[in-house]
Amino acid sequence: MDSIGWVGRELGALEEASLLRSPAIIDSMSGPEVSIEGRRLILACSNNYLGLAGDERVIEAARSAASRFGAGSGASPLVSGLTRAQRDLEERLAAFKGTEDCVIFSSGYLANIGVIQALAGPDDAVFSDELNHASIIDGCRLSRATPVIYRHADMEHLDSLLSEGGFRRSLVVTDSVFSMDGDVAPLTELVEIARRHGAMTVVDEAHATGVLGPAGGGAVEALGLTGQVDAVVGTMSKALGSAGGFVAGTSDLAAWLRNRARSQIFDTAPVPAAIGAASAAIEVIASEPVRRERIAELRALLTEGLRDLGYRVGESESAIIPVFVGESDEAMRLSARIRQSGVFAPAIRPPSVPVGTARIRLTVMATHSDMQIAQVLDAFAAARGDGSAP
Numbered sequence: 359m360d361s362i363g364w365v366g367r368e369l370g371a372l373e374e375a376s377l378l379r380s381p382a383i384i385d386s387m388s389g390p391e392v393s394i395e396g397r398r399l400i401l402a403c404s405n406n407y408l409g410l411a412g413d414e415r416v417i418e419a420a421r422s423a424a425s426r427f428g429a430g431s432g433a434s435p436l437v438s439g440l441t442r443a444q445r446d447l448e449e450r451l452a453a454f455k456g457t458e459d460c461v462i463f464s465s466g467y468l469a470n471i472g473v474i475q476a477l478a479g480p481d482d483a484v485f486s487d488e489l490n491h492a493s494i495i496d497g498c499r500l501s502r503a504t505p506v507i508y509r510h511a512d513m514e515h516l517d518s519l520l521s522e523g524g525f526r527r528s529l530v531v532t533d534s535v536f537s538m539d540g541d542v543a544p545l546t547e548l549v550e551i552a553r554r555h556g557a558m559t560v561v562d563e564a565h566a567t568g569v570l571g572p573a574g575g576g577a578v579e580a581l582g583l584t585g586q587v588d589a590v591v592g593t594m595s596k597a598l599g600s601a602g603g604f605v606a607g608t609s610d611l612a613a614w615l616r617n618r619a620r621s622q623i624f625d626t627a628p629v630p631a632a633i634g635a636a637s638a639a640i641e642v643i644a645s646e647p648v649r650r651e652r653i654a655e656l657r658a659l660l661t662e663g664l665r666d667l668g669y670r671v672g673e674s675e676s677a678i679i680p681v682f683v684g685e686s687d688e689a690m691r692l693s694a695r696i697r698q699s700g701v702f703a704p705a706i707r708p709p710s711v712p713v714g715t716a717r718i719r720l721t722v723m724a725t726h727s728d729m730q731i732a733q734v735l736d737a738f739a740a741a742r743g744d745g746s747a748p
């Protein structure tokens with residue numbers, strides 16, 4: 359009997375609905391341009407916002423951490439310990455986020471599922487923005503707390519849902535910069551509302567860390583909320599150009615996570631090279647604010663240019679610029695068309711975004727040149743010209 363034949367049939371159905379996905383294979387470093395299938399393309403979709411994944415200082419720090427501590431870390435921290443480099447980075451990240459302590463996970467995904475599962479259980483409720491990242495949704499599921507979904511960035515809705523009460527403890531969780539839209543959550547109101555209701559707050563700064571805030575600390579820092587969020591989640595995989603996630607908060611929170619966050623306890627610590635790279639990236643972020651300024655400059659250039667061409671572009675405050683298309687097949691056609699013109703940015707389709715809101719998710723990198731952004735605009739102009747764009 360063909361017990362797994364259903365998988366092939368399901369894949370066929372996905373393809374039929376323009377929802378089949380597969381990654382492109384990259385033959386070069388992930389910089390402002392990449393090599394795919396023998397062609398150089400402008401990379402207009404990476405989360406390597408500051409270009410640090412390819413920065414020689416960051417790469418050298420990765421090499422030297424691997425030479426000193428080895429290629430792998432051997433086991434989870436509670437089994438075979440943390441490297442000195444990882445502990446130093448935890449302290450450095452805590453200082454960067456203005457908190458007492460910080461715990462590193464192997465990825466931002468694991469940080470989110472770990473912190474939510476550690477802070478909420480079956481008698482509790484997790485209040486979550488409808489556009490939160492999948493790792494937050496999965497954390498809610500894993501916690502077995504009651505999920506309560508509020509409308510995107512709608513603080514009145516959140517307030518009224520919290521008012522209903524009925525749970526042992528409540529936790530409010532949000533992306534700070536929304537990963538597929540680039541807008542920033544109304545954190546000032548959110549923190550005030552949560553405090554009024556005695557609810558804990560978890561803010562995921564995956565796309566804000568290194569990009570927003572006077573010192574690159576994120577949206578929490580930008581809005582003057584440092585020290586007012588119970589758990590600040592971050593990732594080293596985006597602006598820090600490395601890999602790994604973290605949760606920053608009080609010393610008690612850190613100790614609790616080391617004892618209760620299953621995705622940290624039962625997971626091998628990140629490789630030393632990733633830790634070394636992230637440490638060097640934090641230094642670059644502190645010493646080169648010009649990279650953050652460049653992102654703001656390029657965002658304005660690209661957003662205005664796309665709007666002038668007649669595209670529907672989201673209100674972004676970050677490095678993420680969504681170009682809304684609608685249906686999945688139309689988004690795929692537009693993505694293929696800009697690729698012909700030398701620009702790589704895949705179509706983002708459900709379930710990554712709500713049905714009917716397929717889009718091209720563009721991102722700017724501090725290392726993009728003005729010329730490269732002009733080429734991205736030319737590619738979108740060509741798509742408009744030949745009817746490939748909706």
Ligand SMILES: Cc1ncc(COP(=O)(O)O)c(C=O)c1O
Nearest residue numbers: 465466467491533537564593595
């Ligand atoms: C908002 C958000 N949180 C968490 C993550 C997960 O981080 P990581 O890629 O480090 O697992 C991502 C993206 O990957 C994200 O967009």
